[in-house]
Every structure is written in structure tokens, then in C-alpha cells.
Amino acid sequence: MFFLFLPVIAACVLFFAACLKRQIPVFAVGFVCLAGAFARVGAMSLKNVFQGKIYTCKIMPFLTLNAVEYEWGFSFTRTELVLASFILFVALLSLVFAKSYLQPEKTNRYTMFLCALAFCVLTCIGSDNFFQFFAGWELSVLFAYLLLLLFFERQSVRRAGNRFFVCHVLSDIPLFCAFYILMSKTGSFFVPPFVPVDSVSFTPDQAMAFAVLALVGLSVKLMLFASPLPLTETAEMCVPVLSFVATAALGGLGIYALYNAYAFFAGFRAVRIMLCAVGALTAAAGIVAALCRDDFKNVLTGMLSSQFGLVLTVFGLAGRDAGFCAYIALMLPMSGLILAAGTVIYALRAQENITRMGGLGARLPALFWITGLLSLCCVGFPAVGTFGVWQDLYAALYVKGNFGFALSFAVLSFGLAWAFARMLYDVFFAPRRMMLSAVDELRPVGAGLLIPVAIVLTAALCQEKIFEQSVLDDLSRSKALAVLALSLVGCSGLCFGLLYFKRRKNEQPFGTAGKRLVNLLSLAPVYEAVIVRPCLSFARALWFSVGTEVWLEKFPRAVQRLAQAVQKRQNGRLSSFFTAVLAGLFLLTAALIGMKG
């Protein structure tokens, strides 16, 4: 398990090197440590898959409460190992990408925080008790916040950083409450899956309350509908950070927590319908956001949110294993797509508005093909990477839900594919919209930027092999055909979308009405008006009115006046003072003697 500590060792080395102002090969340190950790976790995953080996490592005792001992350590079963491999893989590629993408002066800080974040996520998912779980959970948010602040010179980034952190920690309140409910049932501080599900018996109301609290607690990490964190704040992250933090690190933590919490409300139909409803709303809101925004990173976060919505829907309808598979299947190409978007932004010298791009298909052919293939993977196009995974998802929805649910899912997927089509068209197919000089001066895209994206693409294309073991038994012929048809309907949005946008050419497809709708869906103004402003006003009113004046000014002044009055009465004579003191002492002694008697 030593290899799991490599990321934190790297973070410490980089921190002290920065403090001591020593020059060290930052990238090499980060890369070696992350690669070492990834190689080890990958090997553990393979052993788990083929030999069913479970890894447990106790590092040191933490606390003994009520004769139960809690320890620091790592416990990895298959889910944790797959998730850890995925997280370290994305972290590694993000680091490689950042080497070429970021300015050298930012690299040290980026690598340090990235390694620390990767370790914190591992700490969280490898925990067996709440203390370690929350330590990893909160530290992950902290390092994600610090990564977001990488470009702190920009005021918008600082503001986004503050809101990002605030939203994350506020959403922890319901999550803590959900876990306290669990603790009150189990009587221990162990986290699922180290708590037997049978030992917790919820009534339907309790299960619903637990699920709602857990879902609200995870809403910010999974970018769910009505989450207080608008997507624009997440989009302020720089590209390498966005590709790791939003998809793998915080998203992975959110999915992991949901995966484990799900076991406790899986038997309650109402709760699962609620999950589906929130998932569908999130998917729809994400699609609208992706279609109505012009900023490249905002478009991507919209799509990301939409995909989290789809994953949640799968959780609700087809169970947690299918949901977890869906998460990995969707997020792997998505992280690559974000990196590819970063390459476009890099080539265009920080131009992030997709309506000012266009015509890049011919100028950046390699990038065009990679981005196109990743988009196909994201939407589950036939004969490309994730089609089999998507088919499995549809099949699971169809069998465990019904045809209506699967059709709804197909409609949402169609919308998502449509959003991808818009992005691809605007960036690569649309006529050139930039000034000629800008096009001619495209920054050369080196192998350092393309290689990580290509690796993600390769992994995404191989996903079908990874998820070959279907979540379901073989379907009957008619059902299989229906599932195939639904899968094709879902991904056909990409083709129809490309055709649609090609016909519209330069016209803006979504006007101000669409943008207003996006703002409305994000609910940010509502939160601002209902919670933030009243809370701040209340705090200010408290500060200026309640007590401050009375206790800090009036009370001391009254005492001072009293003292002056006494002094005036005694005329300030020392003998009078002594007389009064002696009288007081006499009375005290008399009282003591009286009590004693």
C-alpha cells in the first residue's frame, strides 16, 4: 500500500521545495508518483477482477469509542479499486496535459494540489469509518478549491472559488445529517459498505428522508438540478483542473457516496422514482445550458451536468451497479473531451467563445478527429467505444423499468447528442468566424497536448472490452431489437443536430430567451434572493443592533457613572475608601461566621 502514499509524498516534496526555493523537476516528481500509484492500483484492480482479491491495510489506530476501535487505513473492494484506477488515470493524464498547457510558474502549485487531491480522494474512498471518510471528503473540496484558484489573478476566478467552496461546504450539512441517521441506526461510526445493510431498517418515510438528505448533500458534487452551485462557477476552472476535478475527483466521490447510500433505499420504489425525476430534470437542464451557452467550458459543464443526470436516472431505474458502470462509461470520454477542448482553446490563444471559432476541422485535423471520436463515445454511437455500454444501459432500463422509461432516457440522450452536435459544428464545421490573422496565427499544438487526449480516446474506445460483462442476462430477440432501436434513437441526435446546424449556418440558434431559461434553471438568483441576502442582512442587523451598543458602550458607561457617583459621595477621600472596604470585609466575615454557625 506504500504506492498509495506516493501522491501525498509528491505533494509534500513540492511544497517544501517551493518554501525552500529549490529548483526540482516538478513534472517528473508528480508524474512518477502518480504513475506509480496508478500502476499499483491498476494491478490491484486486475487482481481483484481475476482473483477476487480484496485489499485491506491498517495504518494506525485512531480512536476507541464504546469498545469499538477505529483505525486509519485503506480497504478496497472492486468498486473502490475501479474508481481509484479511473481517478488516478485521469489525474495522470491531466498532469501530462497541464505540462504543456499551463505557464511554468503555475506548474508547481498545480502538481502539488493535484497530487494532494488525488490522495485525499483515495483516502476517502478507502475509508471504513466516518472520521477518515469526512477527512478525505472535506480535504478533497479544499484542494479542488485551491486548484480552482490557480488563476487567482482574475477576480471572476476568486469569486467563483469562494462560491465553489461555500456551496460545497453548505451542501455537507444535509450529508452529515444523512450519515448521522445512519449512525443512529447502526450504532457505530463505520461507513457503508462496512455496515451490513440488513442491520439498518428504514421505514418508507425514513428512507425518503435519508435519500433526500443524501441527494441534497451530493447535489453540488454531481451538479444536480437545483444545486446551489451554478455551472458557470465550475467552468471558471482551468481546463486540466476541470477535466480532473469535475469528472473524476469530486464527481467520483459523489457517485461513490451515492453508490453506498443507495443500498439502504434500493428497496423503496418512491425513492427510486425520486432519483429518476431529479436525474431527468438534471439531464434536461444540462442540455438546455449546453445549448444556450457560448463559452466552451460552460458548454462542457452543461453536458457534464446532463451526463450526471443520466447516471442518476440509471441509478434510480437500473440499480447501483448499472449506475456506476454508466458513470465510468460516460465520464472517461468526457474527461478526454474537456482536454480536447483545452487544446482548442490553447491553439486559439485563450479564445473560449465557440461562436467565434469555426473552420478548425481543416486547420487542426488530428484534434478534429480526436474530438469527434470522443463525442461519438460520449453519445454512444454504433461501432464506437461505448455503444455496447449504452446498449446495456438501455437494456437495464427496459428490463428493470419499462419501455416508457427507456424511451424517456433515449429522448434525453437524443438531446445530449444534439448539444454535442452544436459544439462540434460551431468549433469545427462552421465557417470561419475569427479574424484572418487570428486563424493564421494558431498556436502550434504539440504532442504534449494531444497525447493525453489520444490516450483517453483509446481507453474510451476499449471500454466495451472493459465492460464486456453485461449487467443483465441475454435479452429475448424482440427486446434486443427494441433496445437496439432505442440506442440508435439516442445517438442519432448527433447526426440530426449536425444537419440542423449546417442548415442554420451563421444564425444564432438560441436567443436571449434561452439564456434566461438557463439562468432560471440554475436557480442561482433564487438562492441569492432567498438565502444569501436575507442571511447577510440578518447578520449585519444583529451586529449593529443586538447588544453591541448596549454591552460595549452603554453597560461600561453605566458602570463608570456608578463608580463616579460613589466616588463623588465619598469625596474621593482615602479614609472614606478604607472605611468602606473595611465595612465590606466585616460584612463578609459576619456572613461566613453566620453560615458556619
Place this chain on the structure above:
Amino acid sequence: MPHFSLIFIMLAMPLLGALFLLFIRGDEERTAGNAYAVSMLISGCVFLTALTAWAFFGAHKTDVFSAVFVNMPAFKVSMRVGMDALTLFFVLLISFLTLLSVFISRKNVKTKVREYMFLTLIAESFLLTAVCARDLFLFYAAFEAAVIPLFLLIALWGVERRAVTPYRFGLFAIVGSVFLLSGVFVLYHQAGSSDFNVVEAAAFTPFYRKLVFGLFLGAMAFKAPLFPFHFWLTDSLAEAPAAAGVLISGVYSKLIFYAFVRFVIPISGAEIEPALPYLCCWALATALYGALIAGVQEDIRFIAGFAHLTQTGLLALGLFCLTPESVRGMLFLSAAQAVSMAAFLLACGALWQRVGYVQNIVGVLSVFPYLGAVFFLSSLALLAFPPMPAFTGQFLIFQAAFAQNKAFAALGLTAVMLLYVAFFKHFSRFLFGGAGESPASGDDLGARERAAAVLLGAVFLYLALTPSQVFRLIAAAVDPLFEQG
């Protein structure tokens, strides 16, 4: 009377050291150096003695060390001192914080060093006597006497408004002491003795049980303090020199909790149970008020002051939940908070010394990397950000609160999260940069300050990673309270 010498030596050492300081002569620089060396030696020895006591302690639940403090048969006065698990816990805290205060004062205090050290040692002596006392009047006298050196430390070495702040501190302390003295008198009147053993064994009528609890609650409201009697605290923490701030926040404000665990709760017993939910509400109001007000402050020192108030509210919540877990959590939180506040005040003091102002300062990390890192970590510790030590204490308190009433836990969590918001609102600007005044280049933390930071870091790591031993000590202190019912 086993180990008679140990407890006596521990109580006498700071006083003797303080007296010795008065005889140091020479030019100012030499006097300062010698005074510092003597104080370090004395406070270090006291801390070592406390550690030795811990090593001797084992898992005893009664007084392991005891001695007669004052014995005057002619006046029928006999006062004892003793040390059990609860006392030892506070003795460790006081001696460590005093050592730290002395250590960091070398650079922070430039004038009248001898007098400063004298007052610090005197304060330590009084505080140690208060927790070791096994007599009500000795406890009261030592507790109140500690106000005088703390008052003088603020008045003479305070930062900006040192004419007003100590006055407020003294005033509120006196009002609190009126309640405390009244409570002590009632106990003495009913028990017929001021000895703890006699008082605890005495039979009190329900009326007097409630009265005692009410009077000590009044004292707590002013001394802990609780909303709305807290105004002296934020002022004092912002204005006091680092050493005084450490002692006020870490020890002085915690002693009233000690009094509750030591004798108020055992005496009041079941009579107070109906009032506990209301008291929990009061504690939560304090925590929420502190967190809310911290959110609208601009000066980082005042934010820290209100953070302290929030934590005090949570300590009170732990006490009033009155379960073994919550009281254990409360004691652990009080220790963790004391150490966190010490680290924060160390960082603030160092910053003040370098730039002269703390308000509206930006980009500390780029100019003073070590100081910025210490400031950041100490702030996280103050906020009880997991896995900082205070988190464990808070976690246990909230768990007990949740078992009592789910809303209590939710409100307590809200207060903690609002506190995060208050701090993090300023962090990006303060640490990294933005609109405001960036400090000119200057020296980063010196060797002595780094050593203090490392020492504190080691304590943090110990408390955060393996708090088992401290919890064992706390359990030995708390379990008898609940075994008695």
C-alpha cells in the same frame, strides 16, 4: 500522601520563578534575555512535571496526587490540592500553552520583558492552582486572581485599543465572578464545608441544586462566554498580545467548563434535566450568532474571535447534551481549540509584527510563504476543518446532539459551515492576492517562530491522528461523572 512533592513543586515553580524574575538586574537587553531564559526554564519544567504526572497516572479515576495546600487549625482553615484525570487534563493544557506563550513572546514582546514574563508565570500559577484546588474558596480565589495578570498583560502590551479593552475584560470578569462567588457561597452554606469531597457528598434540596446550577450558569455566560455576554472576548483576542490571548482563549474561558464537570453537574444531578434542551438552544444561539457575525466582519482577527465564540457555543452544546460522548467531545474540543487558537494567534502576531496591520492585507503567501502556510493551516484548525483535531470533538458533540434532537445537530452543523464561509470569503484574497494592500517584502518566519510552528504542528498531528491516549485520559475524567448517575 503519595507524590506529595510533585504537585507542590508544580504549583510552586511558576511562583518561585516569578519571584526570581524580580531580582534580575542589568541593562534592558540583558534583563530581557535572562528573564526569557528563566521563564522558558520554569514553564518547561512545569510542562515536564505535567507530562511526568501523566506518565504516572495510568487509568486512575480518583486523586492520584494530593497534598494539603493550607493548614491553619487555629482558624479552622484547611485547603487541599489534588490531581485526578480531569485536573491532569487541564494541567497539561495550561502548562503547554504557557510554555508556548513564553516561547513565542521572545520576538513579539520588545519592552518590559521581565514584567511580561513575571505576569505570565503568575497567571500560570493561579490557573494551575484553580484546577488543582480541592476547596471551593481556593478554586474561586485562584480563578479570579488569574484575571489580574491577564488584565495587566492586555493593558500594558495590548495592540491598538489597550486603554479600553482590558477595562471591558475586567468588567465582564467581575460580573461573572459575582455569580461564581454567589454559587460558591451557596454550596458552602449548604454543605457546611468548602472541601470538594464534603460538598459532593452533601445532600442538597432540589431548590438549592437548581440555584447552584443557575448561579454557575450565570458565571458561565460571562466567563465562557455565551451570547449576549461575549463582547469582551472578541475585543480581547483581537487586542491582547499573543501570550495573553493564548491563555485567555485556551484556559481562562475553559475553566468554567471545568467547574461544571468537576462539581456543578454532579451536585445538580437530575434536577437540571428539564432545562437542558433550552440550554442547548442557548448554546446553539451562541454558535450561530458567532458564525453569522463572523461572516460580516472584515478584520481577520475579529473573525477568529467570533470563531472562538462559535466553538464556545459548541462546547456548551456538548456540556448540555450531557451524555458521555458529548462531554468527552467537549473536553477534547476545548483542548484542540486551545491549541488551534494558539497557532492562529502566533501567526497573527507574526504578521502584525511584520506589516503592522492585518485588516485588508492581501497576497500573504507570495511574500511570506511559511507564515502564509502556518496562517492557513492554523485557520483550518480553528475552523475544525477535518482532519484537524477539533473535528473529532465536534463530531462527537453533534452525534450526541443528533440523538437528543435532530434539529440541534443540523443547527450546530450550520454554524460550523457558516464559519467556513466567513473564513473562506477572505482566504483567496488574503492568501493569494487581489484588491487591497500587498505587504512589502520582509523576513519570513524566523527560526524560533518556525520551531514554535513545528511544535504546534506536531501537537496537531498527534491530536488529529492518534487521539486515543488523550481520549483515555478524558474517559477517566468523564466516566465517574456518569457512573455516579
